[in-house]
Amino acid sequence: MQLSTRKVLDRSFSGLGMVSIVLVTCSLVVFLAPIVWKGFQAFCFRGTIEYRRVMLDQFDRGNAARIEKEADRARAARQPLYDMLEQFEEQLKQDRSLRRKYRRPLRELKMRITGLLGPAPGEPQRVLIREQYGQTRWDRARVKLQDVLYKVSYDYSDPSVPGIKVQTPRAEDFKGTSLESLFAYLEEHVEEMLQPRRTVYWRFLFDKSMDAHFFGGIWPEMLGTLYLTLGAILFAVPTGVISAIYLVEYAGQGRLIGLLRTCISTLAGVPSIVFGLFGLAFFINAVHVSESKSVLAGSLTLAVLILPVVIRASEEAIRAVPLTYKEAALSLGAGKWRTIITVVLPAALPGILTGIVISMGRAAGETAPIIFTAAVSVGQPLAVLDTLSQPTPALPWNIYNLATEHEAVDEIRHVQYGMVLTLVGLVLLLNLGAIFLRARISRKLKG
């Protein structure tokens, strides 16, 4: 081959490499940017006076006097609105035909306004906490404001396309009445009514959730995920490493051992939902590690799930330890077991840690195995001993739960994104910790 051809080939290969790196980076950014940006909004947003009232009432946080003053100002701004409504209702009471015409639109309007600002003064106390307050976040309030100002209907006149969304100003419903001016007033004074302010809610991570995640944070979920992950590692690592030692150092090449190796490889490919059902059937129904779902049962199930990866990685790492280390230890009179403990395992540790890192991320993020064995959608943060018998919420399960089963998921998307970001961050943090540890050990080994 000619030199020039070789050079061209060489250059095109490095170009190809660059292109693929750029592509990977781009897709990573495209994938991560929304997660980070939207998740970030769970922590940093413009909070309204309602948010501050929730914090004061439910979590006993904030300067009560100041919040009361702000609330007074908000109430003052809202009062004309409620006055207008009351005046209109008086009119309806006196005129039957008017009443017939405006009863339903008025009821809907009042419902929408309650959705935005919370219950009107003088209304009876609601049971659900979420109904006791107006919108706590300015971004959500803007959406609710649209609901007040506009009616949404669908136009089905053209049968060949799906219904077309039509927004009509709600003001048209009340044309010619005293209420017509309410909409302009509301639009103009909504900021005064809600008093939005820049808010940093870092305690989102460490607050318990309130009223099915409507308010508060995700501490029980985070703690649950940590328990489950660490529990899985606790069970899987000793078992996995000891199995790997046996497979490399003691097991021969027999047919049974070959079968065992095949089984381990196969185990790595079993769908995680199967592990979940296995965990339910075996750990809970057959062995009775706990009465019902528990962190213990979930950890054990996750441990079985990650076991093949731990075994494989440890096996490779142990196999990669140079024979000369073993020879040196043996020639000094070390027994086989002492050689493994004092020389082989320390040298294999970075490789074993790599396996642990990978499986830790997997265990933290798995949903299916914990559905039947450990996860509940709402729960308290558990004490360490309670993990033996109590189920727990956990980030992956609650993300799924919010996405599929929560009755008002649209209202609390930010919580869901906050959970996603936290889960990603948590896995990253666990990995970084393990990577740091591995780097330190490698440095110590390399000298």
Add this chain to the structure above:
Amino acid sequence: MTKAVSNLIRKPKVLAEDVSERQEEGLPSHVQAEAFSVFYGSNEAVKKVSFGTPTGLVTAIIGPSGCGKSTFLRAINRMNDLIPHCTTGGKLIFDDVSIYGPQIDVVSLRRRVGMVFQKPNPFPKTIYDNVAYGPRLHGVKNKRELDEIVEQALHRAALWDEVSDRLSQNALGLSGGQQQRLCIARALAVDPEILLMDEPTSALDPRSTSRIEDLIAELRGRYTIIIVTHNMQQAARVSDFTAFLYEGNLIEFGKTLQLFQNPSEKQTEDYITGRFG
């Protein structure tokens, strides 16, 4: 390096003559092979060799690659046990006990028979921990005692002056020659009776090689040393006795000076004059 030692190294004859003058025939053997064979499966790598390595002296085993010299050496501390399907025949006696007999305790055998390998193989631990590995293994826990053993072993391996101020650094940071001397120190730290050296300088540069050879000369007398080498000058420089192996057979065994100057076998002569091998 003492003057006497440097003389020995430059003039190998002096060493050999010195031995032949002091030692009579029929020296006590530390390791005695009697029709000893090693098989890899059905392949006989060492074929019924019989010779003894004299106590306290240096015995070199030379021969071309694949002649079974390393196999023989590794049979002495049973390192061949690591190789599957490796079996032995005949007898190999160490201090009146058969190495492959039923009474042998392999761990205590290896404690008494130290080994230095072809490539320096310090553990990826600190210099101190490398040397202290053996003593710790055999139950020395006292810190002061350990310190003493480590220092003494490093002194004997002529490494103390170079590493005394960095005992807690990783051994892999040392140069190749230093690493090999560290391995010697590690082997000496368990106070063995025999030191097996499997081509200890083949991975080292000439300077480091000459330092190791100096060291062998210094250790001579205190330990029985058996060294495998395919550097014939080295064998001539450092050893008192030499065994020449070819294709698993012992061709000739005798005093080094005699074997190199006046070999009794044609094959030996051909090999040491470089006609083959």
